[in-house]
Amino acid sequence: MDIFRKKSLESMLTSAKKTHLTKSLKAKDIAALGIGAVVGVGIFVATGTGAHMAGPAIIISFILAAIVACLCGLSYCELATMFPVAGSTYSYAYITFGEFIAMIIGWCLTAEYLVACSAVASGWSGTLVGILKNVGVSLPHAIIASPAKGGILDLPAVLITLSLTYMLYYGMKESSRVNNVIVCVKIAIILLFLVLGASHINVANYKPFVPFGFKGIFLGASTVFFSYIGFDAISTTAEEAENPSRDVSRGLIVCLIVVSLLYISVAFVLTGMVPFKEIISENAVPGALARVGIRWGSALVGVGAILGMISTMIAVLYGQIRVFMVMSRDGLIPKAISKIHPKHNTPYVATLLTGITAAIIAGVLPLDIIVEFLSVGTLLSFSAVSLAVIVLRYRMPNFERKFRCPGVPFTPFITLIACIALLTTLRAVTWLGFIVWLAIGLIVYFTYGVHNSVLQNQIKEVNEDLKENQK
Numbered sequence: 001m002d003i004f005r006k007k008s009l010e011s012m013l014t015s016a017k018k019t020h021l022t023k024s025l026k027a028k029d030i031a032a033l034g035i036g037a038v039v040g041v042g043i044f045v046a047t048g049t050g051a052h053m054a055g056p057a058i059i060i061s062f063i064l065a066a067i068v069a070c071l072c073g074l075s076y077c078e079l080a081t082m083f084p085v086a087g088s089t090y091s092y093a094y095i096t097f098g099e100f101i102a103m104i105i106g107w108c109l110t111a112e113y114l115v116a117c118s119a120v121a122s123g124w125s126g127t128l129v130g131i132l133k134n135v136g137v138s139l140p141h142a143i144i145a146s147p148a149k150g151g152i153l154d155l156p157a158v159l160i161t162l163s164l165t166y167m168l169y170y171g172m173k174e175s176s177r178v179n180n181v182i183v184c185v186k187i188a189i190i191l192l193f194l195v196l197g198a199s200h201i202n203v204a205n206y207k208p209f210v211p212f213g214f215k216g217i218f219l220g221a222s223t224v225f226f227s228y229i230g231f232d233a234i235s236t237t238a239e240e241a242e243n244p245s246r247d248v249s250r251g252l253i254v255c256l257i258v259v260s261l262l263y264i265s266v267a268f269v270l271t272g273m274v275p276f277k278e279i280i281s282e283n284a285v286p287g288a289l290a291r292v293g294i295r296w297g298s299a300l301v302g303v304g305a306i307l308g309m310i311s312t313m314i315a316v317l318y319g320q321i322r323v324f325m326v327m328s329r330d331g332l333i334p335k336a337i338s339k340i341h342p343k344h345n346t347p348y349v350a351t352l353l354t355g356i357t358a359a360i361i362a363g364v365l366p367l368d369i370i371v372e373f374l375s376v377g378t379l380l381s382f383s384a385v386s387l388a389v390i391v392l393r394y395r396m397p398n399f400e401r402k403f404r405c406p407g408v409p410f411t412p413f414i415t416l417i418a419c420i421a422l423l424t425t426l427r428a429v430t431w432l433g434f435i436v437w438l439a440i441g442l443i444v445y446f447t448y449g450v451h452n453s454v455l456q457n458q459i460k461e462v463n464e465d466l467k468e469n470q471k
Contacts, residue, residue: 004098007330007455009083025241030251031258032183033318034234036311038259039186043227043308047267048284054220055211056271059264061220066260068221068422069228071415072382073256074405075389076234077249081402082392084241084248089381090323094330096388096395099456103449105384106327107441108377111434113320114354117161117313118361122146124309125156125362131302146364157362164313165355168321169341169348182311189304190262192297193285194269200292201272211276222425227263249403317354324350331457332449376426376434383419386412 025033051058079092090109094102129144145151167178210217234252241247266285273288280287286305290298325347328337341348389405389412405411450456 002098002459003100003450005453005455005459006096006098007094007102009095011455011458025247027247027250027254029180030234030241030247031254032180033315034252034255035187035258036179036183037234037315037319038228038255039183039190039262039308039311043190043263043266043285047224047263047270048279048287050220050224051267051271051276051279051284053212053223054216055208055276056206057210057212057217058220058224058271058276059267060210060217061224062260062264062267064217064221065225065228066256066264068225068415068418070256070260071411071418072385073252075385075412075415077252077403078389078401078405079385079392080234080248080252081246082399085326088319088323089385091326092388093384096391097384099330099332099453100445101384103327103332103441103445104438105381106323106332107438107444108380109323110320110441111377111437112381113316113323114358115361117316117320117354117358118157118365120309120312120316121157121161121358121362122154124160124306124313125154127302127305127309128156131299131306148365154363158359160310161313161317161355161359161362164310164317165351165359168314168317168355169346169351170344179311179314182307182314186304186308186311187258187262189301189307190266193289193301193304194265196289196294196297197269197273197292201269203272205272205275218421219425222422224263225422228259246402317351317358320354320358321347321350324354329454331452331454332445334448335452376423376430377437379419379423383416383423386415386419 047058047062050061054061083091083095085091088109090102090106093105125144129139132139139156141150142152143155146154212219234248234255270279270284270288274291286298286301289295289301324333325338327333328335328350337350337353338347339349340346390409392399393408
């Protein structure tokens, strides 16, 4: 039994055709999905957190993080146009490195998307409760906190997760329309912050510009890089894009350009408005406006944070659902998970499984430590994509590429080195949590997936036919 058996593109495309997903997404929808995934909690929280590590030089940290993310994006563009199937890095790994590595990458993506949705849902709940308190409405502690924090259930987190799950269950076309509106409103509010904040910049706040040296800049970059988690969800849209070879790459590039400009601009204005030591990490952007007396602007940005987190949850839920669907379709997890709803043309079992699991995690479990190992799975996935581009250029040199990553092998190699460098900055407890999660995935594979793999069964059938013919 070969656990490193590779799947052909033909068999993957054949499996994709059998699911009958509706091809309704345009480049603008795909770009909006990516922007919705990335511009969420990060722009409102990570900016302040990073500023405490790098000082005003957090601006440089964001530029470095943007460069790494964009380099990763170029590799994603090439693979997404080569292999227009759902599943993102999991599918690419299956074709390039084989089933076992694909299972590990798929499990990494599950850690990223599923826990990220739960974490953002908890953050959404906390922000909502804070806004309600500001207007004089206080909810019982029992229904707004997890058991670990003295409550019974974080009900707002559960309700928002289940609501978005139902929306995705109903149909991706409708979900993308809602997401597009939210993303437009969110960007407008961020631009409002930039306009209002620019007039309150004090140049003295930029001095000293690099108080913690280059170490602080790189530490800040590794911290704010987590803000880019989610843009890889774009590549999971391939089976539902109207023209995947064109729309996926365009959507991804537009997403990364817009997101990078927004992050760098917010970092520049924020550190100019408030001395970096006085930035409140948990409420960085709204707090900066409140500090200079623009209360209405602070409230409006708070609403933007609420909307931003909703669009992030839509994107990461969507990404997780598609990864579950493809892994199930390949037989590595139970086949029932990949069933498509006859009316809505959505993977409804995967949708319900993802949404209910995320809701339970968000409502019951404390996420302070769990969230920390999100970055491990993400950076490992980015590393796999970069390496896959290099390998496939040599293994499949004549394969048609609608988009070619420039500078191969140097561009993906630099990306790979950058991802490994960021991985080395993570804490030991983060790696411990990831190892436990990975162990669970390996148990699933060796007890179920290795025996039910569609590819393995196909190989068995071919071998049996050959034996029969020989007889």
